[in-house]
Amino acid sequence: MKKIILASSSPRRKELLELIKIPFTVHPSKAEEVIEKDASPEDVVEQLAMIKAKEVSSYYQDGIIIGGDTIVVYNDVILGKPKDEEEAFSMLKMLQGNVHQVYSGVALVDAKTGKSLAAHQVTNVYMSSLTDDEINLYIKTKEPMDKAGSYGIQGYGALFIEKIEGDYFNVVGLPLSLLKTLFEKFGINIMKGILHPKSKV
Numbered sequence: 001m002k003k004i005i006l007a008s009s010s011p012r013r014k015e016l017l018e019l020i021k022i023p024f025t026v027h028p029s030k031a032e033e034v035i036e037k038d039a040s041p042e043d044v045v046e047q048l049a050m051i052k053a054k055e056v057s058s059y060y061q062d063g064i065i066i067g068g069d070t071i072v073v074y075n076d077v078i079l080g081k082p083k084d085e086e087e088a089f090s091m092l093k094m095l096q097g098n099v100h101q102v103y104s105g106v107a108l109v110d111a112k113t114g115k116s117l118a119a120h121q122v123t124n125v126y127m128s129s130l131t132d133d134e135i136n137l138y139i140k141t142k143e144p145m146d147k148a149g150s151y152g153i154q155g156y157g158a159l160f161i162e163k164i165e166g167d168y169f170n171v172v173g174l175p176l177s178l179l180k181t182l183f184e185k186f187g188i189n190i191m192k193g194i195l196h197p198k199s200k201v
């Protein structure tokens, strides 16, 4: 069985990878997340996903490392995770009543060969209007604090997401169909790992 290592501290990415029932281990990246000035949203998520996967790959001789990164983009402004409750409030104030984009990058690195690939996915998210009181109540749940754009579609945030266009899993942090495509580009059919968990994927 080729070892699969998820280079992420995100509980959401772990839960999403668990959905497809392939064996994997988690090794969060300690890489410094530095990006080029004026990088486009797609470059940001692909570069950061790759930085995380490459840093973790340095600890292994073999195996496929998966890195991921998610950002929210509204009117050309890139929103990451809020640094405090005040910033969470201003992000949600900006996003409520509007449509924004969620970009997630995925990177794969083969620790043995050094081969690497990255790609990204975009989802449009329509958020309903929220009063300041509602935003403050939501912030009190603490849910926004570790999430790009200060909300989680998979949690209380579901209450104010009216609709999305694109991959739901992309919003939560790991676009699974894109992951399958990337594995195929590595010559690996991830579906075989599901049907025969002990076989070589």
Ligand SMILES: Cc1cn([C@H]2C[C@H](O)[C@@H](COP(=O)(O)OP(=O)(O)OP(=O)(O)O)O2)c(=O)[nH]c1=O
Pocket: 007, 008, 009, 010, 011, 012, 013, 028, 029, 052, 068, 069, 070, 071, 072, 081, 102, 146, 147, 148, 149, 151, 152, 153, 154, 157, 171, 172, 173
């Ligand atoms: C928009 C949105 C983001 N998120 C999360 C996914 C990511 O965990 C987080 C964005 O932060 P990231 O920097 O992409 O990831 P992370 O710091 O949580 O984990 P790591 O770098 O170790 O992989 O926002 C949700 O859980 N739900 C949502 O609806």
